Amino acid sequence: MTEDVFLRQARHGDAGAxxxxxxxxxxxxxxxxxxxxxxxxxxxxxxxxxxxRAWRAIASxxxxxxxxxxxxxxxxxxIIDERTRRGRAPVAGLDFDEAxxxxxxxxxxxxxxxxxxxxxxALERIAPDERxxxxxxxxxxxxxxxxxxxxxxxxxxxxxxxxxxxxxxxVQLEEMWEVHPA
Amino acid sequence: MSANDGxxxxxxxxxAAIAPLLPxxxxxxxxxxxxxxxxxxxxxxxxxxxxxAAWRRFSAAVTAHFDAARPEVPAGLTGHIAAAVxxxxxxxxxxxxxxxxxxxxxxxxxxxxxxxxGVLVAAAAAxxxxxxxxxxxVAWAAFETRLAQSIAVxxxxxxxxxxxxxxxxxxxxxxxxxxxxxxxxxxxxILWAAVGLAISYATVGYATGYTIGxxxxxxx
Numbered sequence: 001m002t003e004d005v006f007l008r009q010a011r012h013g014d015a016g017a018x019x020x021x022x023x024x025x026x027x028x029x030x031x032x033x034x035x036x037x038x039x040x041x042x043x044x045x046x047x048x049x050x051x052x053r054a055w056r057a058i059a060s061x062x063x064x065x066x067x068x069x070x071x072x073x074x075x076x077x078x079i080i081d082e083r084t085r086r087g088r089a090p091v092a093g094l095d096f097d098e099a100x101x102x103x104x105x106x107x108x109x110x111x112x113x114x115x116x117x118x119x120x121x122a123l124e125r126i127a128p129d130e131r132x133x134x135x136x137x138x139x140x141x142x143x144x145x146x147x148x149x150x151x152x153x154x155x156x157x158x159x160x161x162x163x164x165x166x167x168x169x170x171v172q173l174e175e176m177w178e179v180h181p182a
Numbered sequence: 183m184s185a186n187d188g189x190x191x192x193x194x195x196x197x198a199a200i201a202p203l204l205p206x207x208x209x210x211x212x213x214x215x216x217x218x219x220x221x222x223x224x225x226x227x228x229x230x231x232x233x234x235a236a237w238r239r240f241s242a243a244v245t246a247h248f249d250a251a252r253p254e255v256p257a258g259l260t261g262h263i264a265a266a267v268x269x270x271x272x273x274x275x276x277x278x279x280x281x282x283x284x285x286x287x288x289x290x291x292x293x294x295x296x297x298x299x300g301v302l303v304a305a306a307a308a309x310x311x312x313x314x315x316x317x318x319x320v321a322w323a324a325f326e327t328r329l330a331q332s333i334a335v336x337x338x339x340x341x342x343x344x345x346x347x348x349x350x351x352x353x354x355x356x357x358x359x360x361x362x363x364x365x366x367x368x369x370x371x372i373l374w375a376a377v378g379l380a381i382s383y384a385t386v387g388y389a390t391g392y393t394i395g396x397x398x399x400x401x402x
Contacts, residue, residue: 015271019264026260034253044256048263055267112246119247138241139248144211163202170240 007067010058018055025068026051029075032140036079046082050075065149068142072150122172130165137162196223197230204230205237329381336376 003024009017029050034043053074054061061070123131136142136150144162148155200223206212207220224230 013271015268018267022264022267023260026263027255030255030259031252035251040253040256044259047259048266051263052266052270055270112250115243116247116250119243123247134244135248138244139252163205166205166240169244170236173240173243174236 003067007058007061007063010055011061015055018058021067022051025071028068028140029071032072033075033079035135035139037082042082046075046078050078066143066146069146069149072140072142072146076150118173118176122169122176125172126165126168130161130168133158133162133165134169197227200224200227200230201233204233205241208234208237208241332379332381333377336379340372340376 003021006017006020006024010021026047030043030047033046033050034040037043037046050071054071061067123134126134133147136147142150144155144158147153147162148158151158153161200220203212203216203220204224207217207224210217212220224234
C-alpha cells in the first residue's frame with residue numbers, strides 16, 4: 001500500500017497504519033535527529049517523541065506538504081528545544097559543526113579519509129544556514145519542496161540559497177584540492 | 183533547437199541559463215523537461231560538460247562525507263516507537279484536539295474552531311433561506327400595519343391644519359391669500375416630508391414597539 005493509504009487510515013485512528021508509516025520513516029528521522037543532537041539516546045527519545053506527537057495530531061494533517069516534511073518539522077522543534085535546554089543557542093534554527101566527536105570511525109582508506117577531512121573543513125568555512133541546506137540535500141536526501149516546507153521558505157528561495165551554498169562550498173573544496181591533489 | 187552556432191561553439195548566454203541546473207541534473211533532481219534541455223545542451227557544449235564533471239566530483243565527495251557520518255539506526259527502535267504509538271491508541275478518537283503538533287502553528291482552541299468552522303458555515307448557509315422564508319412575511323406584515331397606522335394619524339393631523347389655514351388667513355385679506363397660494367405650492371414637499379416621517383415613525387415603532395398617536399405610552 002502507498003503512503004497516502006496509510007495516512008488516510010491513520011487519520012481515522014488506525015494505529016496499525018501509523019505503525020507502517022513509522023516503519024517507513026523511522027530510520028531517516030533518527031538520522032536527522034542524531035546528526036543534530038550528537039547523542040544516541042537523546043536522538044532515539046526525540047525520534048519517538050516526534051512520532052508520538054505526529055500520531056496525536058495526525059487528524060490535523062491536511063497533506064499540504066509531505067508526511068516526511070511534517071514529521072521533520074515536529075522533530076526540528078524538538079531538536080531546537082533540546083539544544084536550548086542544553087544551553088546551546090541555536091543558530092539559524094539548526095546549527096551544527098562538522099567536527100563530530102561521536103562520528104563513527106572511518107573504515108575507508110587514507111585517501112578517502114583525506115577527502116572527507118577536506119569536505120569537513122570546507123563545510124566549516126561556509127555559513128551555518130548554508131551548511132544546513134547542504135546537509136538537508138546530501139545527508140537527509142530531502143527534496144527541495146520538502147526543504148521549503150521544513151524551513152518555511154518559498155521554493156524559489158530554497159533553490160537560490162542552495163545554489164549559492166553549493167557554489168561557495170565548491171570554491172572552498174577546490175582550493176583544498178589544489179593544495180592536496182588526489 | 184540546436185545550441186551550436188554552426189562553428190562548434192555554443193553561445194555563452196545559453197550556458198548562463200543552463201549552469202545553475204547542472205548540479206541538480208547530475209543528481210537527477212530536475213524534472214523531465216529541464217533534464218532534457220540540459221542533456222541536449224551538455225551534449226554540444228564542452229564548457230558545460232566540463233562543469234558537469236566538476237559538479238560530479240563535488241557531489242561524490244560531499245555524499246561520501248555524509249555517508250560515512252551516517253549513524254546506524256538502533257536495533258528495535260522502529261518496533262519500540264510502533265509499540266508506544268499502539269499504547270496510546272485505545273480510546274483515542276480525536277487526536278488533533280488532544281495535543282496539537284509542536285510547530286503545527288495554531289493553538290489548540292483555534293485549531294478546534296478552524297476544524298469546525300466549515301461545518302458551522304455550511305449549517306448557517308443551509309438554515310438561512312428557511313429562517314428568511316419564515317420570518318420575512320411576518321416581519322413585513324407587522325411593518326405594513328405600523329406604516330398604515332402612522333400615515334393615518336399624520337394624515338388626520340395634516341388635514342386638520344390645512345382645513346384651518348384658509349379660514350384663519352382669509353381674514354387677513356390679499357396677503358393671506360398669497361400665503362395660502364404659497365402653502366398649496368409647497369404642499370407636495372410637505373406631503374413628501376410627511377410620508378418620510380411616517381416611514382421613520384413606523385420603523386422606530388416596529389423596532390421599539392411604540393405606536394405613534396397612542397399618547398398613553400402604551401407599548402404594543
